[in-house]
Amino acid sequence: MCRNFCMVFYRRTFALISCFTCLIILMCPVTADGQQITRVVSPESPASGGLVTVTLTMPPSFFGGVIEIIPEGFIFEGTSHPSDAVKKAGQTVIFAVTGEDEINYTIRMPDSGCGYLNGNWENLGEKTSGTIPTTLLSTPGADTSKCTGVKQSPGFLLYTAIFAVCLAAGCAIMRRWRR
């Protein structure tokens, strides 16, 4: 009986560890290998109709594209990035990056409202791609529950879903093991 208990304990623990290992591996592309592009806005609390400077920081030797999607009602005002490396189409701005480590651009805030800045990147030299964590832009007093733009990047949603599935599976295994 003692031997049986040890076998069951061993199998379920192994399944549990495997689940979390899978989860960690799946989350790796988002958080590891120095590929992440960060976005910082300044000022953090912009005035209505004021300008916001957005700074994107790339990892070293990044060659590829950065695609920023500006929420409706917000206006792309310009960038210090070379003009032959920028393309604007509607609310989407594409930056071609050939080794630069930083991109600065400015957005004009609406008189009132809020929205999420979304972004994607594609490192064409290393054939990797991903999303830039969303950034909330809000005028003073705006109702942030009704912001335009997507709150979370598709990549984050995907990994959250995987995490939820793994967590549920883990819980089920734990319950069966306790019986």
Added chain:
Amino acid sequence: MNTKYRVPILAFLCCIIFCMLACPMCAAPYEDIPQTTEEIHAASQEILRSEILQYCSANYLKEDINHLSADQLAEAINYYPEYPRQITDSTGTVVTIVKPLKRIVAYNFHAMGALDAEDLVVGVANSALQDGCVVSAIYDKVNIGGGGPYEPDFELILSCKPDALLTYTELGPGKDFFEDRMPAGVPVIRLDCIRPWSLVTEMNKLGYLVERTERSTAYEEWHTRWMDEIDRRLATIPDDKKMRVFVDIWSTSFTDRSNERRTAGGGQWYSYGIYATDGGGINVAEDLTNPQGTVDIEWLAQQDPDVILGVSYTGSYDSDDMSELSTQHDELLSHPALQEVPAVKNKRIYILSYRYTNGLTYPAARARVAKWLYPWLFADIDPSAIHQEYLTQFLGSSYDVTEHGVFSYPD
């Protein structure tokens, strides 16, 4: 101001402004072909940025545009800042190279020899083999067939595993044979290097693509030095002293009818009339619009040309048979209808091989024509020496043009 004049005046001003704005577009397009390392690096950054924007536009904005694949961009980035390299070839097609070319099938080979880039060539057209006596490396290449009216063997081309195909704009097979059938990612580059007015531009483009810009720059310097020297001397000829020239294009083979010759007006037959005007003469058929270029022998006699300049589609480095050119010369000299023509009476009939005029040796051929037309102005210039200079300097050949070859007649 009276109101009735306002509209016409405004319209006039609009026209003036439009013309001023349009002027740069009217000018001949200036193509800045990178030649130095700094220029090449700057260009590759510009090209890469543009290609990344196009790639992202297609993939994130769903725009239907031509763009490099992710694999091609990765290759270009791997070789950055030497690559990507991009030119507009002579058909107006944008050609982008993402990595060094090492296996070129050169259906048009001759410029590769002058650029010292034979080592990058794996296959050549059958017709190129006749230059083997000048560039022996040709014999080591795969003979893909073709040349003249014959098509090359496409399976042989594929067996060469080419990374690019170099061919002509109009000579040889067209888009349906090459562009439509080449494997994806293998560019077809159409640069002629045979027309006098585009030799330098095309050489610079090719030199840039195959990493031989030192050689293309050297060619440009050599070409410019001789062309400027000829220009300088011809500029001393007053318009009323210029020779009237009839350009006789391969008439012997073109027509069996003895009462007909073929010539070139402005812009016809690859503008062969330029051989007359570039040599300081006046093309008597300049205003001819007949698309075939055929003229009646009586019309020719009425033009009273001082000189008849024949262009023959014969002649080569591997032949010493001057009859290929003398046949055309003798036919003109003995034609009964031309006996009162000054060019015939004074025995001023000269024949050029197309192998001499249609190619990188053009400065030598031009000096030959200028000397035929104005011998006193070019007494100290030896066109054969210019030709020899080209062979020695650019092909590294010991071939002696005074001993061998059929290039011009009677001298």
